[in-house]
Amino acid sequence: MIKAQTFIKPGMPDLRWLLVSLAAVMALHVSHLAIWVSLFIAAFGVWRYLIEKNGWQLPKLVILMPLTLLAGLGIMLTYKGLFGRDASVALLAIMLSLKLMETKKPRDYILLVFAGYFLTITAFLFNQSLLVGAFILLPVFGLTSTLIGVSHPNGDLGWRFQAKLAGSLLAQGIPVMLALFFLFPRVPGPLWGVPQDAYKSMTGLSDSMQPGNISQLSLSSAIAFRVQFKDEMPKNNQLYWRGPVLWHYDGRSWTMRSQNQRVVKEALQVQGSATNYTVTLEPHNRNWLLMLDMPESSPADTLMSSDLQVLSRDPVRTRIRYVGSSFLNYSLAAELNPRDRELALQLNDDENPRTFSLAKQWVDTKKTPEQIVQTALTMYREQPFAYTLRPPLLSRLSPVDDFLFNTRRGFCEHYASSFVFLMRAAGVPARVVTGYQGGEVNLIGNYLIVRQNDAHAWAEVWLQGRGWVRIDPTAAVSPERVESGIEAALPENDVLPMMSRRDFPLLRKLYLNWDAVNNGWNQYVLGYNQQRQMDLLSRLAGTQISWQDLVVAMMVSVGSIGLILSYFLLRGTRIKIDPLQRLYAEFLRKLEKAGLKRYKHEGPVDFCQRATKRLPAKASEIKQLTETYTRLRYGKQLNPTTLESFKQLVNAFKT
Amino acid sequence: MAKAFKLPDWKQWLRVAQPNNAPAILSRKHIYILPTRYGWLFLVVLLAMLLGSINYTLSLGFVLTFLLAGMGNMAMLHSWRNLVHLSVESVRAEPVFAGEDAVFDIRVTDSKPRPRYAVAAHFEPEKKTGKKVVAEPIYSDITAAGQVTLKLKLPTKKRGWLQAGRVTFFTEFPLSLFHVWAYVGLGNQNNRCLVYPHPALSSLPLPASAEQGAAGALDSKSGDDDFAGHRNYQYGDSPRRVDWKASSREQGLLTKQFQGEAQSTLWLDWSLTPGNDVEQRIRQLTRWVVDANTDRQSYGLRLPKLEIAPGTGEGHYRQCLQALALLEI
Numbered sequence: 001m002i003k004a005q006t007f008i009k010p011g012m013p014d015l016r017w018l019l020v021s022l023a024a025v026m027a028l029h030v031s032h033l034a035i036w037v038s039l040f041i042a043a044f045g046v047w048r049y050l051i052e053k054n055g056w057q058l059p060k061l062v063i064l065m066p067l068t069l070l071a072g073l074g075i076m077l078t079y080k081g082l083f084g085r086d087a088s089v090a091l092l093a094i095m096l097s098l099k100l101m102e103t104k105k106p107r108d109y110i111l112l113v114f115a116g117y118f119l120t121i122t123a124f125l126f127n128q129s130l131l132v133g134a135f136i137l138l139p140v141f142g143l144t145s146t147l148i149g150v151s152h153p154n155g156d157l158g159w160r161f162q163a164k165l166a167g168s169l170l171a172q173g174i175p176v177m178l179a180l181f182f183l184f185p186r187v188p189g190p191l192w193g194v195p196q197d198a199y200k201s202m203t204g205l206s207d208s209m210q211p212g213n214i215s216q217l218s219l220s221s222a223i224a225f226r227v228q229f230k231d232e233m234p235k236n237n238q239l240y241w242r243g244p245v246l247w248h249y250d251g252r253s254w255t256m257r258s259q260n261q262r263v264v265k266e267a268l269q270v271q272g273s274a275t276n277y278t279v280t281l282e283p284h285n286r287n288w289l290l291m292l293d294m295p296e297s298s299p300a301d302t303l304m305s306s307d308l309q310v311l312s313r314d315p316v317r318t319r320i321r322y323v324g325s326s327f328l329n330y331s332l333a334a335e336l337n338p339r340d341r342e343l344a345l346q347l348n349d350d351e352n353p354r355t356f357s358l359a360k361q362w363v364d365t366k367k368t369p370e371q372i373v374q375t376a377l378t379m380y381r382e383q384p385f386a387y388t389l390r391p392p393l394l395s396r397l398s399p400v401d402d403f404l405f406n407t408r409r410g411f412c413e414h415y416a417s418s419f420v421f422l423m424r425a426a427g428v429p430a431r432v433v434t435g436y437q438g439g440e441v442n443l444i445g446n447y448l449i450v451r452q453n454d455a456h457a458w459a460e461v462w463l464q465g466r467g468w469v470r471i472d473p474t475a476a477v478s479p480e481r482v483e484s485g486i487e488a489a490l491p492e493n494d495v496l497p498m499m500s501r502r503d504f505p506l507l508r509k510l511y512l513n514w515d516a517v518n519n520g521w522n523q524y525v526l527g528y529n530q531q532r533q534m535d536l537l538s539r540l541a542g543t544q545i546s547w548q549d550l551v552v553a554m555m556v557s558v559g560s561i562g563l564i565l566s567y568f569l570l571r572g573t574r575i576k577i578d579p580l581q582r583l584y585a586e587f588l589r590k591l592e593k594a595g596l597k598r599y600k601h602e603g604p605v606d607f608c609q610r611a612t613k614r615l616p617a618k619a620s621e622i623k624q625l626t627e628t629y630t631r632l633r634y635g636k637q638l639n640p641t642t643l644e645s646f647k648q649l650v651n652a653f654k655t
Numbered sequence: 656m657a658k659a660f661k662l663p664d665w666k667q668w669l670r671v672a673q674p675n676n677a678p679a680i681l682s683r684k685h686i687y688i689l690p691t692r693y694g695w696l697f698l699v700v701l702l703a704m705l706l707g708s709i710n711y712t713l714s715l716g717f718v719l720t721f722l723l724a725g726m727g728n729m730a731m732l733h734s735w736r737n738l739v740h741l742s743v744e745s746v747r748a749e750p751v752f753a754g755e756d757a758v759f760d761i762r763v764t765d766s767k768p769r770p771r772y773a774v775a776a777h778f779e780p781e782k783k784t785g786k787k788v789v790a791e792p793i794y795s796d797i798t799a800a801g802q803v804t805l806k807l808k809l810p811t812k813k814r815g816w817l818q819a820g821r822v823t824f825f826t827e828f829p830l831s832l833f834h835v836w837a838y839v840g841l842g843n844q845n846n847r848c849l850v851y852p853h854p855a856l857s858s859l860p861l862p863a864s865a866e867q868g869a870a871g872a873l874d875s876k877s878g879d880d881d882f883a884g885h886r887n888y889q890y891g892d893s894p895r896r897v898d899w900k901a902s903s904r905e906q907g908l909l910t911k912q913f914q915g916e917a918q919s920t921l922w923l924d925w926s927l928t929p930g931n932d933v934e935q936r937i938r939q940l941t942r943w944v945v946d947a948n949t950d951r952q953s954y955g956l957r958l959p960k961l962e963i964a965p966g967t968g969e970g971h972y973r974q975c976l977q978a979l980a981l982l983e984i
Contacts, residue, residue, distance in 0.1 A: 124716045128714065150831070558728075
């Protein structure tokens, strides 16, 4: 409570609020700020606090100016520029902490609070998980409390009051927030270019394959996509999620063929019934959409390449959902055109001589292509090949030779790569397919979780009369990999991320629950885009709606929320009528019926005198009532017992 | 001339809550609201956040932006209800000497049981040519159904009645995003303050007392001997009589009073004041009245159309000063 006064500058309580809230904002960013930036910011916070506490002077411009330049230069050197996502956020954070050093007037505080709000929203560029979403409430609440504090002349409102008011202001903002969230017409972004580094943290399959990059991916338990099957889920060994198809081999790495519109799409013949499913794909900054082998058609707004990869028009940079329809029973490309055949047999024949001679040996014994495939698989099965995440390094000159005849320890990319090489050397058209294999069933949400460590590589060989046939050499070496997943297939001492192992059942169960919550969050909150908005609202409205309808609905609902809330806020607190007063009024009403009305200027005692004269018969009762009333009203004896006895007096009174 | 086209201030056409023999109530129709510059800035920040959310497809960005928008929207309502339904009444304004600030006691009562925070009031700033003078507002909190008395100051220059203009009440609580204001007229009774003339600074000695015919006894040293006590400092008291030791003990300004001062009767006569400057002569008379009162002399005042018989005491003093304040030549 303040006495009347003029505005004084914000003091310690305001600064404390501000520093705590800014610390909460920075906590959101600490994981992606360079360490020196975090330390710099923390040092400024402490410095500003000490200044206020000890009544020191704020630093002069001659000190702040070089520090500002230094900080800017530091950011430029650390992040190699000022304009990327990371650099901009770091710059904003550091400038905000510098501004703190000249903050003394309410104006400075308010500017910092607004900048704090803005810095809070930038946290979503890095992470939009449920936890981060819940955490941002903290800085937003703190910043709002700060704003309340500096809106008051001397800031001694008390932190409890400030916190309560900030909480209720934010809570009252929720209805408008919900209305706008659902109804504000969503525009598909981006509106302008986004910084190059904005998506650098996204992981996923690459458009090339070389030894090591899939096993690298296998160390990540990050989720690649989630799948909800419309009907029954296929068996694990049929869950081959088709990604990039690789044709070219340069002796080290496998790459895709050039995407050329003139290449005729391979003919697909399907049998049986389709498997329908919905995929929620995490952003991976690439174009391909993972589909179950073999997709018959591509989802809306996507393309299908000649080798049946499904590609989006733009790199997938937000979580997307698409509906897929695939056939597990198919035959692909009954005829192989000469151009494709040439591509599927391309090899550098000056490397890997031992592999070539082995292939030649098979061809010389007049084996059919089918027999060659079987022979190769038998070789993998019967020779001492091992499946491991930590294969030894292969020789640079003849890696396939080294792997097949020497080390014999490898991950799926080694098997796929050597197998395709062997096939090509034996004259059987073959190609590498990368993607994901298997996944984990989450019974809580009844969906399949596919992680980065389910990344896989297999082969397709073209056989006369059968077309492209999927062959998974890894399955020959380690049938568990395909039957039960990577956890079962790897030896115990190979390090897999914790969540991919199955040795902690309780933890796993908790994790699966948590993932089901996150899945809902992704689907319904983060995935709420233009299309889902239109779908949902059209379904609610029962008719197709346009964005103009949305604008009208938005305005109407925000307006009515405003009206309802103002009704509750403005009706004020009801004046509680004192029960004693009510009883006395009752007594007056009874006298009024007898024709005796109390004048406005008349006090109870004066009225009593007049009343006793007019109604001498009731004089003693009236006197007693009035005396009790005045005693209770002006004395200090009012309690439930005395009130009750007064009530009885009033009720008993009759004129 | 650009200045010639200066538009009149649009705020002069806004409604003013007027008291009708009762406290003026700031009802809904008297309340005006506009965003503050911080409010506009907040809007710009929100738009930037919205554009960012669209560009980067940040669903949670939308959530935060819309939450802050909803909160800002509510702040408008909170600010508005922080001011509406206050009742305002001017209680009194004690007379002051010209040059001092007139202090108007304004009683503000919450007519709805609702606590109010940081409600500010100021008089209409005086408009000087070219630039506007900003009046320093007085802030106050008011408890639910409670009451505060604000002391609003208005600078004085001339003697006579000082008519107070409308009072502006405003608040920007809770978020400084909206400026809510209302104007209140002070009615007819307590809306003016009597301003006494400024006492002349370089004084002539008090005129001779009529009976004794001797020179004024202001300096009589004999009178200074018997210290009788203190009274609160009044504007115009001789600095020689201020108890500086007491003031250094932070007891405020006290004027020493003495007994045994000459109890002669003085006639402070208009014709005794030198010069032709009416205001200067009035100021001289004022100085004499103040001095004579300080010295506890009995004095009468003789003005061109008015004569006040000799007397002493506060009432007499005030009467003389009022006559001087309202003197019209």
